Amino acid sequence: MIENITSTDRFLYHYTKSSTAIDYILKDRNIKFGAYTKTNDPKETKTWEFTVGTNGSIDYGKYRDAEESAWLSNELKGRARVACFSQDSGPLTGCHLSDIFRRGFCKPHMWAHYAENHSGVCLVFDRQKLSQAITSQTPDGEIIMAGPVSYIDKGVVPDLYGDQAYLINADVLEAVGREKYPALHMKTHYKTLFFEKMIDWLNEAEWRFVIFSDTDNDVFIEYGDALVGIVFGDGTSKETIRTAMQLGRPYGVQCTGLTWKNCSPWYDFGNPLYLRKPWGELD
Template sequence: MSRSRQVGTLQDPFEAFAERGARRAKPTETGDLYHYTSADAAITGILATGTLRLGPFESMNDLWEADPFHPVLSVHEDDQSDVDAADWVWEEIDRSIRLHTKVACLTRDFVFLPDALDPNALRGWAHLSLWAHYAGRHSGVCLRFDRDRLIGAFDRAGTDDDLRFHGPVSYNLMDKAVDGRGFDLGQAKAFGVDALARVYARDTAEQLFFRKHYDWSNENEYRLILVDQSLQHNSVDIRGALTGVVLGHRFPTGRVAALREALQRHPDVEVLRLLHHSRTLSLVPELPPPPPQAPSSMAKDPATLLDRIAALDTAEEEAMRLRYEAFEDFSHLISKISAGMARTAADLDAWPRTEVTSVDTATAVPDGQRRRRPGVPGEQAHLERGQRISVRHVPGTQETTDEARGLAVSVAFQVLDQRRLRFHAQIAASRPGGPSEERWRYQQEAEATQAESALASILAELHNAALATRPAFDATRGLPVETASQG
């Protein structure tokens, strides 16, 4: 019985050398873009109307785009009663973006040096998989556009209020970029989910619309993205940008007459046919060029959405301005907090079998008084700063469990309207298997001129209160009375 022979790698040395050379060669990008489509879509749609339709973004094939990509959505204590609406807001932001986003998918064009073994290997018209998937299994056409003219026509499509983006797609094995543009449930109620969706699309366009999984990299895609307020499709006038039509290797002869008639609207457009012979692609002239005319585009009514977006942007900008002012006026309080808390931390660190760490955080502020997102009704805190000391019990060698017993000693200040300040101090104990239990809290408001003295007072109160928790804390750790009385 004969054995099978393993194949699957290039055996001929010259062929292997040529393939390596082709993969390593440096291609040069041209100024052309290509679009693959079926014969009917080209003849009765694109060429007949002189427009390239921007299709719905919701119809994309890549799961990175087809499945939701949610922004960060926070929920303030004020909105806890509506927390169940958070998932709905996420879905509505995604749904709104998909309904209002239109896309034109094109292919970039690259050439190798003329002396390359196959200078056409990366041409925009030479992608066999794209002919198979998007151009009727080689029976359709591939339209050639001048990139700069097409982008110019795209910039004139729709209204000045629409969002427009264009550029090459990047192909990645993973997408771990951090989304820095989050929203709050209160902002959804204040400005509307459609406004948040529009701002999210505007500020994260590159990650939303121009990233695909590496599996799609053979497409060398270039996109035109339009986000408007309409649920209807939109189009780009291609009459000044279309420069060529490439017929597929299996373009049906019965459609040549209809193609010739459609091309009468497009003078000076070159017509070529793709030939495939012995695994090599080439182009040959097919039809003489023909003549003019095509329709116009549509106008859009901006409605009230733009006003709400402008209000949201204004609220964010004003909040940022007030935050910078508050930081310039009161940043010296941060260093005073650090110095005061360092003294307290040193005393707590002297307790037996404890581990003490510090972190900058404003957790001393009660949930109901936390800073609201810009534009949301209610008291506004322009700046929140603070520090927390965590005291953790270190188990002894005889202890069989390491239960989470500890103390959190925290202080924070808020800068409110009219340069008023509110100071907070808190001590909380952690309980095994349960939430933290507040043991002590202190709050004081002060004018700007009294800020330093108020802070000094609250730091002293916090220091004394923290030391006073020693007996109870040691008792929960099972330390003997004599140990609890030391230091």
């Protein structure tokens, strides 16, 4: 997962606390899709504001914007479950000496914000295998959305003649009814609603999966052999490293760490903790 990597589409990276990784993700061998409203972006946690409009001649004056807006926002956000990852940034040359700055597991601000200020872990997943696991375990009829997040700053005044993501189309609503409308609106505008963030988030290089689910609870997906690596931070404790390696070793999970030499990140190649030994034997 370090040397001779030239594809930016191969891996996904999930930063997390040591306790979360050990007590849940590695021990239970699954990942959680949490409520969309529990992310750390106000765009996603706050109630969306929609207006009612028409592309035809329907009298939409009978609709109350505030009521319809609250209804659709709750339908879209309330059913969305999300799992977030980082990805590699191109181009990758295959030379790990220079590519380290573009790798998804080497983002200092991600370590600081999501992985206990460099003392947590970054889990490395094979993207194709993870996608297959999510697809195979999602019930028929539930919608899966996946892809990279786009970063764009949009003003508060909407472009009603362009992107109509925050416009409730009364024509469609009356044609299909309230039960079917939220899914159609989501399919039409999912990129704006679920896969756009302000440019300030750009360096996260986020890739996310969103499941439009019928459950009111979190969704858990067994990742199987999709977990291929664990990267430990510069301050991750030896106890965490030992325990995580013991949990991952039976499944062939590669482990390494990041360290810092003056102003530069580097791989902790010389650390004997990462040397392979017979099962269960660690320094």
